[in-house]
Amino acid sequence: MKKKKWSQTGREHFLAWCFVAPATLAFVVFMFWPLVYTLYLSFLKWNMVAINKVMVGLKNYEAVFNDPVTKKLLGNTLLYIVILVLLIFVLPYILAFVNTFVMGKGKGIYKTLLFIPSLISLVVGAIVLQWIFNPLSGPVGAVLGRFGIAMPSWSKTKGLVVLVISLVAVLKSFGYNFLVLLSGMSGVSTELIEAARLEKTPNRKIFGKIVMPLTSSTAIYVLIMSIVQGMQYVFTPIKVLTQGGPDFASSNIIYGVYQEAFGYYNTGKASALSIITMLVFLVLLFLEFKYVEKGVYYEN
Amino acid sequence: MNSIRFEEVSKSFGKTKVINQLNMEIKKGERMILLGPSGCGKSTILRMISGLEAITVGNLYLNDQLANDIDSGDRSIAMVFQNYALFPHMTIEENVGYGLRINKMDKGEVKKKVVEVVDILGLNGLEGRYPKELSGGQRQRVALARALVKRADFFLLDEPLSNLDAQLRGQARKELVKIHEMYNQTFIYVTHDQIEAMTIGHRIALMNQGDLQMLDTPHNVYHRPANVFVATFIGSPSMNIISAKSAGRELLVGPHRIELPDMWLAQIHRSDSTNIKLGVRPEDMILSKNKENLSVPVDVKYVEDYGNRVGYYFDLGDEEAISIMSENIFGTGDQVYWNIKPDKLHFFDADTAQSLGYPKEIR
Amino acid sequence: MKIKNKQNLIWHVVFILLVLLFLYPIVFAVSTSFKSLNEAFNSTLNLIPKEFTLEAYTSILKKIPIVRITLNTFAIATIVTTFKLVTGVLAAYSFVFFDFKGKTLMYFILVSTIFIPFTVTMIPNFITVSKIGLRDNIIGVALPQLADATGIFLLRQHMRGIPRSLLEVAKLEKTPHIKILSSIVVPIIKPAILSIGIIFFINSWNEFVWPSLILKSREHYTLSLALQMFVSSEGGTDIPVAMAISVLTMLLPLTIFAFCQKHIINTFVQSGIKG
Numbered sequence: 010m011k012k013k014k015w016s017q018t019g020r021e022h023f024l025a026w027c028f029v030a031p032a033t034l035a036f037v038v039f040m041f042w043p044l045v046y047t048l049y050l051s052f053l054k055w056n057m058v059a060i061n062k063v064m065v066g067l068k069n070y071e072a073v074f075n076d077p078v079t080k081k082l083l084g085n086t087l088l089y090i091v092i093l094v095l096l097i098f099v100l101p102y103i104l105a106f107v108n109t110f111v112m113g114k115g116k117g118i119y120k121t122l123l124f125i126p127s128l129i130s131l132v133v134g135a136i137v138l139q140w141i142f143n144p145l146s147g148p149v150g151a152v153l154g155r156f157g158i159a160m161p162s163w164s165k166t167k168g169l170v171v172l173v174i175s176l177v178a179v180l181k182s183f184g185y186n187f188l189v190l191l192s193g194m195s196g197v198s199t200e201l202i203e204a205a206r207l208e209k210t211p212n213r214k215i216f217g218k219i220v221m222p223l224t225s226s227t228a229i230y231v232l233i234m235s236i237v238q239g240m241q242y243v244f245t246p247i248k249v250l251t252q253g254g255p256d257f258a259s260s261n262i263i264y265g266v267y268q269e270a271f272g273y274y275n276t277g278k279a280s281a282l283s284i285i286t287m288l289v290f291l292v293l294l295f296l297e298f299k300y301v302e303k304g305v306y307y308e309n
Numbered sequence: 310m311n312s313i314r315f316e317e318v319s320k321s322f323g324k325t326k327v328i329n330q331l332n333m334e335i336k337k338g339e340r341m342i343l344l345g346p347s348g349c350g351k352s353t354i355l356r357m358i359s360g361l362e363a364i365t366v367g368n369l370y371l372n373d374q375l376a377n378d379i380d381s382g383d384r385s386i387a388m389v390f391q392n393y394a395l396f397p398h399m400t401i402e403e404n405v406g407y408g409l410r411i412n413k414m415d416k417g418e419v420k421k422k423v424v425e426v427v428d429i430l431g432l433n434g435l436e437g438r439y440p441k442e443l444s445g446g447q448r449q450r451v452a453l454a455r456a457l458v459k460r461a462d463f464f465l466l467d468e469p470l471s472n473l474d475a476q477l478r479g480q481a482r483k484e485l486v487k488i489h490e491m492y493n494q495t496f497i498y499v500t501h502d503q504i505e506a507m508t509i510g511h512r513i514a515l516m517n518q519g520d521l522q523m524l525d526t527p528h529n530v531y532h533r534p535a536n537v538f539v540a541t542f543i544g545s546p547s548m549n550i551i552s553a554k555s556a557g558r559e560l561l562v563g564p565h566r567i568e569l570p571d572m573w574l575a576q577i578h579r580s581d582s583t584n585i586k587l588g589v590r591p592e593d594m595i596l597s598k599n600k601e602n603l604s605v606p607v608d609v610k611y612v613e614d615y616g617n618r619v620g621y622y623f624d625l626g627d628e629e630a631i632s633i634m635s636e637n638i639f640g641t642g643d644q645v646y647w648n649i650k651p652d653k654l655h656f657f658d659a660d661t662a663q664s665l666g667y668p669k670e671i672r
Numbered sequence: 673m674k675i676k677n678k679q680n681l682i683w684h685v686v687f688i689l690l691v692l693l694f695l696y697p698i699v700f701a702v703s704t705s706f707k708s709l710n711e712a713f714n715s716t717l718n719l720i721p722k723e724f725t726l727e728a729y730t731s732i733l734k735k736i737p738i739v740r741i742t743l744n745t746f747a748i749a750t751i752v753t754t755f756k757l758v759t760g761v762l763a764a765y766s767f768v769f770f771d772f773k774g775k776t777l778m779y780f781i782l783v784s785t786i787f788i789p790f791t792v793t794m795i796p797n798f799i800t801v802s803k804i805g806l807r808d809n810i811i812g813v814a815l816p817q818l819a820d821a822t823g824i825f826l827l828r829q830h831m832r833g834i835p836r837s838l839l840e841v842a843k844l845e846k847t848p849h850i851k852i853l854s855s856i857v858v859p860i861i862k863p864a865i866l867s868i869g870i871i872f873f874i875n876s877w878n879e880f881v882w883p884s885l886i887l888k889s890r891e892h893y894t895l896s897l898a899l900q901m902f903v904s905s906e907g908g909t910d911i912p913v914a915m916a917i918s919v920l921t922m923l924l925p926l927t928i929f930a931f932c933q934k935h936i937i938n939t940f941v942q943s944g945i946k947g
Binding site: 359361380381382383386387388390391392394396397398407408411412455 | 835837838840841842843845847851856859
């Protein structure tokens, strides 16, 4: 046989790189380079149009830390996270457990029905919910009115505005998270549950001591996605409905970046804030892994 | 001309060595069995022949040509996988003709060859079906058909019968031999099943943990095992291996002194030490109430009735032995005699476990 | 037994309530879109319009180039889906069936980008698109959406389910990799590719952020931008019209879902396990 120029493995390596090249190209241009460039921008003073960019070192970061608005943004971010984790992680987690192990016949239809809202655009969700929660003319207001309760103007109320905006994200994420958690549940052997039931273990203990450890890897994934995706989802209703108001009460660190960049044209400060955001997220991720890792070990 | 030759071949996955200095020759047209327990390396050897695994050290020759760096696709190999590896989205006809089509054979030619092979394997009528519609036995034959249609030099089979029901296996063994005799390709067949090895193979290569234990005909592997591993692997229940001591013309087994016939004297003294191992197959251990010339008194410890055979457990010294006979005539506690048949003995070195050889009187 | 049934019943009630809550917004939107402006304001709790009317829909046709907008949305979604599927299939194949140095690291890096919020790459991507001169252009909207690793992740999971022996059969027949991909791998995971493609399409169809940043003129709008036109902070504008556009936007995803339910749900079910 002829001697080949490249060995079989050598040729395969080349081919392998060719196959990943198109995707990698897209990532380099629209993900990795921008990451680096954002970091670079965070050290500049620039308004996105001027020819001159001025290097200002860490001034942007200082500006972010000294800005009183930043505190509000961080506080709101935390509030959003708490609400989201409760409604699109904890709640579907418990319900997935109930649906799999506590309910009997006819339980399969729910996952399909609950998934439907996940297909709806966030803009649609925002606008529809805006109207549903309209204090004067919306159905919720009308129902409360029958009970004699005046509905507060949520878009002007601190706290409530975060809640309503979160509900848009909940509408979008709940069904999907429920589905994923259900699939995690299916990995738990029913024999374990039956054995526990024979010992008259109450359901909450079955959940806590058996199901949670065994589904921990799926659960961590959903928890992290709830935060990461949830925070990005609320951007749209904020932009469409409140633009961060009233007085930054509905804004968070994600929307804050957008405002600085495309509202105030402080490219440098916006970039600094987004780098800080990324670090915050990375810390959250790290904490999650560390704290919940015990649960994952259980499974192994 | 040798079909396949392994020359000092070793194979490692990272730091783990799985094949150790293999030297092996496979003759053209023979049915060679690679036999051994799980993890012994037999599948790895098969895959090295096919090129699906690279050779770490040493040389592999195919038809006397150095093949280490030749692409799998350029070696003349047909392979049948354990799980059949049929393409689920292709019909039987498309599956069988796959290789021919990829290599740009004329469509008419492909059809002709496929039809021929489908007929040989009794798959007529199933050409338009999909694998999931077929039974396990049928799928296995499709895998064979696909391999056969290629008329490759080397026909590799990786445990092809292990997923079949026991009843089908007997039939399948015969068919495999018939298929081989059709074109006389070089068959290399991996299995962990002794019966397949003994009945199908011209020669058996018995592997254990990466080392070739013995390469010989089924007859020799059974009657003249090269070491304790081979002796105990072949045959079920396993050969009894009893510790013994050589003392002049006598063999000391536990408290018993056995006077050995002359023919064995050379062998038992081959070992450096006086400690040796005596091997006797259970079916060669005949127990009787009658004492014959060369015999050892034993007490039946335990009896197992298998229906068609009976197993009698007894002690020789500190060790336990089993005799298999066809009739249930003894009970626990019976005092009987093991009448030794000198031509059914095997001796091994106690340290190296290697066979001490056989006198020329034994075939 | 009695207690079990009672518990069962309670949970079913809980789920039914949940389903009603979650589906209410959709039902509400549909119902309101067929109401007159008057009725929308005054009888907001009625799900069935007293006076069924199409005036919301007809006024859309008059006010905005809805057909053009729908086509824009469709075009962007098609471009994004095609690109992500093709590049994703190729990349996933490489990660599953090739061995090369740095493979695991590279895969890990790509997949970890899923956790990066879009704000971090937003500004440079905006600048890039503007510099290429693709502001207010469909392609400009499509481009930033291309760097999405979820496809690679899902496709890889599905490809891993293909037994290696199938590829070895192909290798023994000297099948070139690109043919293995096209004639063996892709046909086997076709249902997964279909569902993943549907998900990509729906996500792009619903996308709001990039269109809002890049598009300026109405004729280039997507449906999500068109909808935004009808919003004020008070929500006081023409509600039936807003709901009508919402319904039009929802129509495509819901229709696709109605036809491919099982496929779509199965794809997601397999994605979340052991991320």
